[in-house]
Amino acid sequence: MAMQTLTLPKQDQTVEDKIQQLRQLYADSPMGKAALENSIPALRQQLAGALRYESAGRVGLRQGKVSELTLIFKFVPGGAKRLRGLLQMLQANFSAEKVTTVHDMRFVFLDNDTKLLFATAYDGDSWDSYLDEFATKIPDELDLLFSELEEFPGFRDPSVKDWIAKYQIPAQSWYVAHPDLTVVEAARQKRVNKAVEEFLDKIG
Amino acid sequence: MATQTVNTSKQNPTVEDKIQQLRQLYADTPQFARTALEHTLKDLASVASQPRSRMESAGRTGVRQGKVSELTVIAPFAPGGAARLRAVLQARNGNFDDTDRVGTVHDMRFVFLDNDTKLLFATAYDGDWDIYIEDFVAKIPNEMDVLFSCWEGWPGIHSPKVKDWIAKHQIPAEGWYVAHPDLTVAEAGRVKRVGKAVEEFLDKVG
Numbered sequence: 001m002a003m004q005t006l007t008l009p010k011q012d013q014t015v016e017d018k019i020q021q022l023r024q025l026y027a028d029s030p031m032g033k034a035a036l037e038n039s040i041p042a043l044r045q046q047l048a049g050a051l052r053y054e055s056a057g058r059v060g061l062r063q064g065k066v067s068e069l070t071l072i073f074k075f076v077p078g079g080a081k082r083l084r085g086l087l088q089m090l091q092a093n094f095s096a097e098k099v100t101t102v103h104d105m106r107f108v109f110l111d112n113d114t115k116l117l118f119a120t121a122y123d124g125d126s127w128d129s130y131l132d133e134f135a136t137k138i139p140d141e142l143d144l145l146f147s148e149l150e151e152f153p154g155f156r157d158p159s160v161k162d163w164i165a166k167y168q169i170p171a172q173s174w175y176v177a178h179p180d181l182t183v184v185e186a187a188r189q190k191r192v193n194k195a196v197e198e199f200l201d202k203i204g
Numbered sequence: 205m206a207t208q209t210v211n212t213s214k215q216n217p218t219v220e221d222k223i224q225q226l227r228q229l230y231a232d233t234p235q236f237a238r239t240a241l242e243h244t245l246k247d248l249a250s251v252a253s254q255p256r257s258r259m260e261s262a263g264r265t266g267v268r269q270g271k272v273s274e275l276t277v278i279a280p281f282a283p284g285g286a287a288r289l290r291a292v293l294q295a296r297n298g299n300f301d302d303t304d305r306v307g308t309v310h311d312m313r314f315v316f317l318d319n320d321t322k323l324l325f326a327t328a329y330d331g332d333w334d335i336y337i338e339d340f341v342a343k344i345p346n347e348m349d350v351l352f353s354c355w356e357g358w359p360g361i362h363s364p365k366v367k368d369w370i371a372k373h374q375i376p377a378e379g380w381y382v383a384h385p386d387l388t389v390a391e392a393g394r395v396k397r398v399g400k401a402v403e404e405f406l407d408k409v410g
Contacts, residue, residue, distance in 0.1 A: 018295040021291060021295070022291060022292060022295060025284075025287060025288045025291050025292075026288055026350075028284055029282070029284065029285075029288060029353050031349055031353045031358070031360050032288060032349060032350060032353035032354070034349075035345075035346045035347075035348075035349030035350045035353060035361075036346075036350050038346040039346035039347050039349075039350055042302060042344075042346070042347065043295075043296075043347075043350075045299075045301065046296050046297075046299035046300070046301055046302070047295050047296065047297075047299075049296075049297055049298075049299035049301075050297065051297045051298060052297055052298030052299055053298040061313075063298060066311065068311070068313050070313060070315050070324070070326070072317070078232065081229070082229045082230060082233065083378070084378055085225065085226060085229045086226060086229070087378045087379035088378075089222045089225070089226060090379070091258050091259050094379075094381045100383075102381065102383055103310070103311070103328075103382070103383050103384075104272065104274070104310070104311070104328045104380070104381060104382045104383065105379075105380075105381045106274050106276065106326070106377040106379065106380050106381075107377055107378050107379035107380075108276050108375050108376075108377045108378065109375075109378055110278070110375065117276070117324070117375075119276070119313070119326050121310075121311045121328070140239075140240045140243035140244045141240075141244050141247070143236060143237065143239075143240035144237065144240040144241055144244050147233060147234070147236065147237035147240060148233075148237075154236055169315050169316075169317065169324075170315075171313040171314055171315045172289075172290060172293050172314045172315065172316055173293040173296070173298060173313070173314045174298065174311070174312075174313050174314075175298065175300045175303055175309065175311060175312045175313075176310070176311045177303075177304065177307075177309055177310050177311065177389045177392070178310075178389070178392050178393070178396070180396075181392060181396065183383045183384070186383070186384050186387060186392060186395070187384070188399075189392075189395045189396060189398075189399040190384070190386075190387070190395060192395075192398065192399045192402055193395050193398050193399065196398055196402055
């Protein structure tokens with residue numbers, strides 16, 4: 001059964017093949033060409049590495065336990081002004097804390113306040129379960145944040161996932177410093193560290 | 205010198221003022237959005253009165269929460285740039301040991317937009333904008349040029365203009381959330397090591 005829908009690089013290519021191919025591609029870029037030659041010794045190691053990321057499910061990439069989701073939507077008229085007002089009120093106080101799968105998320109206004117870029121790093125077995133959890137736990141907050149976008153059906157509407165998939169742009173590449181660390185695991189590790197410090201203080 | 209400042213909200217208004225202002229802003233929206241606002245106002249009131257960690261400036265541009273900052277750049281590809289970058293990224297197979305060495309990058313993504321005419325680069329990183337960029341310039345200049353010479357007008361990592369170029373194409377976020385604003389990449393590494401040592405210790409005594 002074909003599980004993998006990503007466009008994956010050929011795995012049988014040797015490092016030398018890859019370097020050759022890159023040299024051809026960079027031949028027309030004066031700055032890139034020089035930089036490529038300078039970085040080939042270091043690149044060699046990375047070109048030899050196994051594939052680090054995999055599909056996050058329906059759309060997007062995952063590295064280890066952490067996936068990326070990048071969306072660009074059009075605002076409805078007046079939508080940018082309302083969302084800006086809301087974000088300024090909220091500062092960084094999002095109910096996302098109730099959904100303990102969000103590492104980070106950003107709201108960036110594009111093209112003269114006509115579009116919204118929403119980009120997040122999240123934990124999960126799959127794209128579907130991530131969105132299901134959001135829709136179950138904080139539908140009102142999500143409706144408020146996304147109500148200013150064109151064609152938004154509302155988070156209680158079964159078509160909301162299709163709407164998101166339609167506007168998601170999968171990354172070509174995705175890097176995570178700690179791919180083994182979920183948000184929950186990071187919290188647990190912080191508690192363990194705190195306990196160790198207290199323990200050492202007591203015996204010290 | 206005028207540094208770019210983050211558009212932070214006024215510090216004075218009370219929670220009630222803020223709620224009133226939001227109701228006005230959302231007065232013209234469809235019923236479901238106003239309903240969503242009313243449903244969430246109670247939660248909003250509690251978070252607004254107990255801010256967990258405010259958004260602040262990341263330095264020259266961009267936003268920081270706690271120790272973690274955001275950088276989002278969108279710029280047009282140079283001719284042939286999309287094909288070059290795609291090939292480099294595929295050849296790397298997601299291996300960014302060089303970025304590991306820099307040690308301040310939580311995550312980063314490369315997203316091709318508008319039919320391969322623009323590149324979106326978005327990252328979460330530790331600390332201050334200027335120091336972050338300087339760190340990359342010092343540690344992995346060639347790798348940076350291989351990746352970012354795909355952009356139209358990229359001046360080169362050794363050019364004195366490179367910071368101005370990045371700042372010019374960066375779009376500061378209006379909203380930025382980090383789950384663990386106290387955890388730098390290095391600190392997360394340390395915390396994991398301590399956790400592992402504790403497990404080994406408990407295994408031995410257990």
